[in-house]
Each structure stands twice: as structure tokens, then as C-alpha cells.
Amino acid sequence: MKLREVAELVGAGFLTGEELADREVSAAFAADLLSDVLAMVREEGVLLITGTVTAQVVRVAEVMNLAGVLFVRGKLPAKSTVDYAAAAGIPLLATPRTMYEACGVLYTHGLPGAKRKPLPYEHDQPSSPPP
């Protein structure tokens, strides 16, 4: 699904990155806890749906090579954050919809959930040792 379709489906506007509206989104992950995004998202090209509007959201998106960020519940990041995202090439969208609604609409229209990385205690075995 393209970012443009995401925006249309949830009634979102682009805060920045509209020139990247044709970028393809492979899957989505929704969380307010950035720790969970860092620990659980394993793919690249994922859309992050969040109600957290701190500058760190964009840093996380950059570090994890996410396709873009959709802010929900009508919350908007500070201008400095939007400016940083523009420079970093991270599209930011915002919708007045709640997270539950936004996720529901996108999921219904075929945007799958990002595969979640198992937490360390979910592994049967400890991670493989270095060579």
C-alpha cells in the first residue's frame, strides 16, 4: 500500500514528505512505546502508527529505516521535529482518528501487521554465540 492510500483511507494529512506519497508501505506496527518499536520491529519499510509525538519518534524511524510515521488522535509533533523529519526524508502523516480506528481501517484494506520479533525470553534457546 502506498503512503498516499494510507492518507486517503484514514483522512490523514502530510506534515512532511508528501513528495514521497508513492512510497510503498509493506506492513504496519502500532505502539506508543518506542522501546517496543525498537525491540520488536524487524522489517524495514514499515509504517509506524503512534500517538507519541516526541523528537525520538523520528530518530527511531530513521534508525530502523521505517517507511513513515502516522500520528493518531490528532496529536502533532513540534515544528523542530517536523523539520528534522523533512531533512531526514521521513514522511510524517497525522490523522484525528484514534489508533484503534486507524489500525482497523488500514488492516481491513489489506495492510498487514509487521511481523513481531520474539522477545528474549520467548526464545527456546539463547542467541547463537559469536564465531
Next chain:
Amino acid sequence: MTSPAPLRHREIFPVVGLDLERAGQVSTEVQRVLRRLGVEPEVVRRAGIVCFEGEMNIVLYTPGGRIILLVYDDRVELIFSDQGPGIPDVELARQPGYSTAPDWARELGFGSGMGIPNMEANSDRLEIRSRLGEGTVIRATFWRRRDEAQRGGGEAGP
């Protein structure tokens, strides 16, 4: 140990404690440097995630510190050092969900007790040395497996 691989790049990044506006800056810069040096994308990604977690720990819990990036032919190392309060129980801190974070850190979306476990999950080796009242040093090692396909969880042979 095998014969030492030559050091290709060394860079020191200062981290200012409690500076939330800039928190994360070092991690994105480290990724840029690694990409420029031609380090494998899989290592760049893991190092970026580990660096971000380590950087946030320094920003949220200490007056400041630094991150040293070392790039060798066979590995990348990130060394985080700070003059913070230290970790009272390192083994406990390695457990997912254990957290001493204040509410304001949680409100920023951090402090769920996943930081150190996630640093462990994304590095090949994580060494933690901490002294109460003096500070903490964490060394994360990432092996560069240039010849192998990037199979997650594959066994590393001798």
C-alpha cells in the same frame, strides 16, 4: 584469540545527559559513518538499534558520557561510557521488563525495561561493567559476516 584484525575507523561521540532534543543524534550519525565505510546493511541496522538504546540510557539516566565507535575488518564495536549512578544489579537489568525508569522517561515512550535486553538481542556480545556512584561501561560487539548470507539465527561455524 585469532590474529587481530586491523582497525579501520575510530570515532568518539560525546553524549549530553538530559538533552532530549538531540537524543538519538549519535545513533543516526554512527549509521551514516558505517554506511560510508561500506559496512554490511545488517550490521548497520543492528548497530543503530543498539546505539540508540545505549544513547537513550546515557541521556535519560546520567549527566553525560560518550560513545566510541570502532570499525575493524571483522567486527564493529560500540563502547558506551558514562559518569552516571551505575546499575545496582546488572543481572537484573539484563532481564526483560526490569526497569528503574522514572515516570517522565516512560511518558517519552522509554523505560519499559527492554533497553538492555534489546541491546543484547541485537549485538553478538554485550559486556557490562558498572560501579555504583561511578558509572557504567558497556561494550557491544557486532561480527561482520561478509561471506555468509544474512540468515538470522544461523549457527556461526568455526
